[in-house]
Structure formats: structure tokens, C-alpha cells
Amino acid sequence: MRIEMKGISKAFGQNRVLEGVNFTVNSGEVHALMGENGAGKSTLMNIFTGLYAKDGGTITIDGQEAHFSGPLDAEQHGISFIHQEMNNFLEMPVVDNMFLNKELHTKLGTLDDKKMRAQATHYLQELGADIDVTQPIGTLSVGRQQMIEIAKSLMTDAKIIIMDEPTAALTETEIKNLFDVVNRLKAKGVGFIYISHRMEEIFEIADKVTVMRDGVSVAEYDTKDVSMKQLVKDMVGREIGDFYPERHPEFGPVALKAEHLSEKGVFEDVSFSVREGEILAFSGLMGAGRTEIMRAIFGIDHLDSGTVEIDGKPVHIHTPADAIKAQIGFATENRKDEGLFLNDSLHDNIVLPSINGFVKHGLVDDKATNQFVEMLMKRLTVKAMGPDVTAGSLSGGNQQKVVLAKWVGSGAKVLILDEPTRGVDVGAKREIYDLMNELTARHVAIIMISSDLPEVLGMSDRIAVVYEGHITGIVPTEGATQESIMTLATGGNTNAN
Template identity: 55%
Template sequence: MDIVMENIHKAFGKNRVLEGVDIHIHEGEVHALMGENGAGKSTLMNILTGLHKKDEGRVTIDGKETTFENPKEAEKFGIAFIHQELNIWPHLTVLENLFINKEPISSFGLIQTRKMKAVASEQFERLGLSIPLNKEACECSVGEQQMIEIAKALMTDAKVIIMDEPTAALTDREIQKLFGVIQSLQKSGVSIVYISHRMEEIFSICDTITVMRDGRTVDTTPIPRTSFDEVVRKMVGRELTDRFPSREANVGEAVLRVEGLSRKGSFHNINFEARSGEIVGVAGLMGAGRTEIMRTIFGLDGKYEGHIYMNGKKETIKSPRQAVQLGLGLITEDRKEEGLILDFSIRDNIALPSLTSFTKNAFIQEKEESDFVDLLIKRLTIKTESAQTEAQHLSGGNQQKVVIAKWIGIGPRVLILDEPTRGVDVGAKREIYQLMNELTDRGVAIIMVSSELPEVLGMSDRILVIHEGNLAGELSKEEADQEKIMTLATGGNGHG
């Protein structure tokens, strides 16, 4: 299937999202689509698959002008879109999610469960997956849910598959499996549109790259003819001197200390401290228990064993409200479900944790609140027409900045960041890194959980590695490298 999109324009009200975009997707190629958050990548693909209607331009498929009325029509035609925000029904089984609205029915009107299991098992074998088909989707990790979505798209026998940030929640092992599947699909003539902010992946798996900026096509180039620095320059319209800003840590006293922290079935006997002015990186494979440890410290998951100390004083943290009062902030891994109230405005989302500081005699001081929110929007360069814009209308990277803004607003002593740059473009990533440096300069202790090893190595002063719910080791900035971290994360001795 050969797809050409020419001079595509799209506006939502006064907001012009696309202003003359061109892209040519050849049969059997892996075509990278890159650009900063808000550049219009997802909107362009939503136009191709019939979710949005274009204002101008034309789409031709195999030489014939084509318009789809809705995504289902596009899927029947052979174009599948795996969205960044997963379309999973949490209380249905894995099998039910794979076949939702597509269940095979016998001549007697009965669902053919045996046939469903056979097709699903064959697809899982192809992907190297071992997720039980009768497991509820809500019990699956984010990485497993992502692989279920990929399996679902492959079962439609698609000729073109659009993948929006497909590896954001996957382990290195799962990423390698996915790359193997992409290569086998490519050999059978399937085209992949690969939307990602992970430059290493783009250069590893893609044939061609189209770069977008501010709703326009900047360039389309074969991967062998370009470079990391050139792509970044085209994306952001300026030079980014270093991927990670340099930092000089001025480390002080321990602000947070945990001793013998345990939670049955999740993690055991965790001991570490976070000092003022430092960034402690937390690495490990998906499902190792990193997120569960942070949620427990923040009072999200109920009872635990062991001790938590804040500023040298032992505390029993029973709720997030208590954690916030003690000076703890947590930016969760899942911004849509836990980090934002999507139908609230940016202003309300940012101000929510800090409302008491604007309240006088039970009344909110609106000007103070407004000034506070505007300052954070400006400082974090959140791209929006107004502070009244609902959070759901922002791009993924700008949503992440709103989540960070709301926690910075409480003036935390300890800020826990769980996958802080997931789905965030290279320019916005650097802004988040600079912000982390500014916070540590002010004496904030930062704990950063990340699955991106370059990020862990580039930003951390110390690195904790978690393996199967245990603290496998601690590495200093000087001794840490990818090999040592991965060795510890898989149960080996990182100092060997």
C-alpha cells in the first residue's frame, strides 16, 4: 500500500494545527514521523485514519484519492493505528480485549471461544508473549497492555500500521521483540509509520524520516543520509548543544530515608536515602517494583512494613495528603489516569495541590492563584492559548509539563518523578532536565524512576537498581554504565 498525503491543513477553532503537510509512505518501509510535542504528528495520522476531517489537501492510496469516514473504515481498508494512550478495557480479560466487537460467531449465534484462543495464541507466539489470555487487563503491566494493543492491530491483517510511541512503556527485551516483529512485517510488505521521540530507535529500525515543526513538514530524508544532531536541529529550529545539561550537585543532608521498606508481593527490605540537592536515579526492568516502592512512600498503596523518615523524623505515611504536608511530591507514571483531571482547565490542575495557600477566610484569592499559574505556565513553556484550556486538549508533552508544574507549586522538599519524560520530545526533555537542575540547586531532593538508561546515566548523581522487588545495588555516577545497570537489573553482580 502506497500512501501520499499532500498539502494537508487542519484547524481546531482558531488553533491552526497543520499548515500544509506532505508525507509519502512507501509500501514495506518503516517511516519515522518526528517533531516536538504539538507539531501535529498525531493529528496528521488521525486525518489519514478518518478520526478528523482535513480542511484542505488530498490523500491518495495506491494512486486513488481516498477519504475515510471513521477509523473503523480505515481499519477495514488495512490501516491500523496503535495510539499512545492505550485503548484497553481494564475489567475485560486479555482475550476479550483482543476480540472486542470482532468476536467470531458460529452459525448458532454463539461466540467461538476456542477459535479466539487459537488465533490469539498464534499471535502471542509470533510476538513471543506469555500473558495468560484469561488474565484481567487491569492486572497487566503498562508494557503488557501495549503488547496486547500491538497484537490486536496485527490480527486485523493490516497493510499499514501506525505506531504512536510504541515503546514508551516497554522493557528493552520487549522492544527487541517488537523490532523483530516490525522487521518480519516489513519483509511481508507491511508499512509502519513510527512516531517516537527516542532517537536511538529511529536510527535503529526506520528507513526514512519525516520531520514536522509547528504544523509543517520540514524535511523527509533517508535515515542513512541524516544524523541525530541534524534531526534535532530540524525539529526544534535551533541547536541543542548537549542532550543532558551539565550539573554540579551541591549535596546536603538526607531529607528522605527509608529503612527495611517492604510490601508483600511487591518489594522487600528496601533501604536508601535521598539528600537535598541530589538526583537519585532508580533503574530496573518493567515489573521490578520501582513504581510500587514510590507509590508506597507517597501513601498511595496503604500499609507497609519498615520505616520512612522525613528530615530525620520517623513518619507513618497513610495518605498522599499527609505526604504532601510533609513536603513530598509524586509525578506518577500514568499522567492521564493519575496525574491530571483531563476535563479541568490547566489553571485548575496546576492550582489544585496548592489551593490552601490561595485561600483566605474560606475564599480563594483569584488574582494570587492566577499569577501563580501564569508564572508556572511561562516557566515551563507550556504551549497553550489560555490557562483556561482543558488539559485533555494539550499534547502529551504539554500535559506532562502541567503535572510537573502542579507539584513544583507545592514547594516540595522531595520530588519523586516516575518516567518524567515518557512521550516527551527532545526539546521538552531538555527543558525538564534543566528544571530538575534548578530544583536541586534550590535544595530539593529528586528521585527519578526511568526506563531510559541514557537518561538515568545522564542526570543521576547516584543510581539505585531494583531487581524483582529487591535493591540489587547502588552505583555512583562515576562507576555507572549501561552494562553494569543491566547486569544488576537482571540479577547479576554489577561490580564484577
């Protein structure tokens, strides 16, 4: 199968999103599509699969002009789209989500639950994912839900699979399993459109790469013939310098101290501290308990035992409101369900944690909040038509910037960032890293949870490694390696511990 898109254009009102985009993918190849958030990548794929109507251009399949009435029509013609943002029914079991509208029936017409469970388990095992398909999907981490989305595409017998940031929430082991599957399917003639901001992945898995910038396809390369530096320059229109900015931290007193934290069956006897001006990274495999520890500290989940101190004074946190009052901020990894009100304006999302500071005589000072939001959107370079548009209308990376803006604006003394650059393009990543440096220079203490080991090593001062609900080591970043961190993350010992 050969897909050709030529001269594709699209506008939403006065906002021209695509302006003559060209893109081609063939059976048996992985063609990467790269570009900053808002470059138009997802819009192009939504046009291809029939979710949006194009304003101009042509789409052909094997030389014949094609048009799909919607994603289901595209799927029935062998085109599967694994979206970055998942739309699951969280209370339903994994197997029911996987077979939604594709249920299997017995000869008597009843649901064949046994066969569906067996098939769901088989496809997940193909990805190396050991998941109980009878449990509610909402109980799983974002990374495990992503593996389920990938497994669903394998069930459709697709000829072309579109993957939008498929590894953003996966561990190194899960990524390896995914790439093994991609290579097996590629050998069988399946083609892939691979959207990712992770440069190292592009060079590992892709045969070709097309770069988009501001709604235009600006370059196409055979991956073996292009450098990372050139791709970055094509994406952002400038050279970006060193990927991780230098850190010159000046540590202050301990900002947050946690001692003997436990949540039954989740994590046990967790102790650590983070100082003013420090970035403490939490590393470990998916499901190790990193996020759960932070959720409990922030009052989302319940601590069974342990103490938390801020600036040397005990704090009793039972709800997120208690945490905010204690000047703790938490940018969650699941921005869609927990980080934003998608139907509310950017203004309302950003100002929410800080609203009490703008109340005068019982009324909100609208002029002050408008200036506050405008300043934060400008500082974090949020690409939007204005502060009145809904958060749900933005690209994933710009949504992430809005989540960061609201917590930066809250004046938090301790800021927990869970996968802060998940689904964020290379230019925006550097902006977020620079922002983290600015915050620590202003004595903010940052706890960063990240599954990206180069990011952990590039942006932290110390690394706490979690394995099966326990901290197996807290090591200085200087001298640490990916191998030493992975050793701790899998329950091993290192001399650095």
C-alpha cells in the same frame, strides 16, 4: 500500498494546527515522523484515519484519492493506528479488550472463548510478552498494556501500521522484540508510520524520516543520509547543544530515608535514602517493582511493613494527602488516568496540590492562583491557548509538562518522577532536564524512575537497581555503564555493587 498526503491543512477555530503538510509511506518501509509536541504529528494521523476532517489537501492510496469515515473504516481498509494513549476497559480481561467488537463465535453462535484466548496468547508471544490473557488489563503496567495494543494491530492483518510512541513504556528487551516483529512484517510488505522522540530508535528502525515543525513538514531524509544533530535542528529550529545538561550537585542532608519496606507479593525489604539536591534513579526491568515501591511510599498502595523518614523524622503515610502534607510529590507515569483531570482546566490541575496555600479568610485568592499558574506554564513552556483549556485537549508532551508544573508548584521537598520524559520530544526533554537541575540546586531531592538507560546515566547521581521486588544494588552513576546496570537488573552481580 503507497500512501501520499499532499498539502494537508487543519485548523481548530483560530488555532491553525497544520499548514500544508506532505508525507508519503510505501509498503515494506518504516517512515518515521518526528517533531516537537504540538508540531501536528498526531493530528495528521487522525486526519489520515478519518477521525478529523481535513480543511485542505489530498490523500491518495495507490494513486486513488481516499477518505475514511473513521478509524474503523480505516482499519477495515488495512490501516491500523496504535495510539500513544490507550483506551482500555480496565476491569475487563486482556482477551476481551483485544477482541472487543471482533469477537469470535462457534458454529452455534456462542462466544468461542477458547479460540480467542489461544489467538490473544499467540500474538502476545509473537512480541515476547508473557501475559495471562484472562487477568484484568488494569492490573498490568503501562508497558504491558502497550504491548497488548501492538498485539491488537497484528490481529488486523494491517497493510500500514501507525505507531505513536510505541516504545515509550517498554523495556530494552521488549523494544528488541518489537523491532524484530517490525522487521519481519516489513519483509512481508507491511509499511509503518513510526512516531517517536527517541533518536536512537529512529536510526535503528526507520528507512526514512520526515520532520514536522509548527504544523509544517520541513524536511524529509533517507535515515542513512542524516545526522542526529540535523534532525534536532529541524525539529526545534535551533541547535540544542549537549543532550543532557551537566550536573554539579551540592548534596545536603538526607531528605527521605526508607527502611525495610515490604508489600506482600510485590516487593520486599527495600531500603534506600536520597539527599537534598540529589537525583536518585530507579532502574530495572518492567514489572521489577520500581513504580510499586513509590506508589506505596506515596500512600496509593499499602505498605505491610517498613518505615519512611522525612528530614530524619518518621512520617506515617496512608493516603496521597498524607504524602503531600509531608512535602512529597509524585508525577506518575500514567498521566492520563492518575496524573490529570482531563476534563478540568489547566489552571485547576496545576493549582490543586497547592490550593490550601491560596486560601484567605476561607476564600481562594483567584488573582494569586492565576499568577501562580501563568508563571508555571511559562516556566515549563506549556503550549496551550490559555490556562482555561482542558488538560485533555493538549498533546501528550504538554500534558506531561502540566503534571510536572503542579508538583513543582506544590513546593515538594522530595519529588518522585516516574518516567518524566515518556512521550516527550527532544526539545521538551532538555527543558525537563534543566528543570530537574534547577530543582536540585534549590535543595529538592528527586527520585527518578526511568526505563531509558541513557537518561538514567545522563541525569542521575546514584542508581538503585530493582530486580523482582528487591534492590540488587545502589551504585554511583560515575563509572556505571548500561551493561553493569542491566546485569543488576537481571539478578546478576557486579563489582560495583
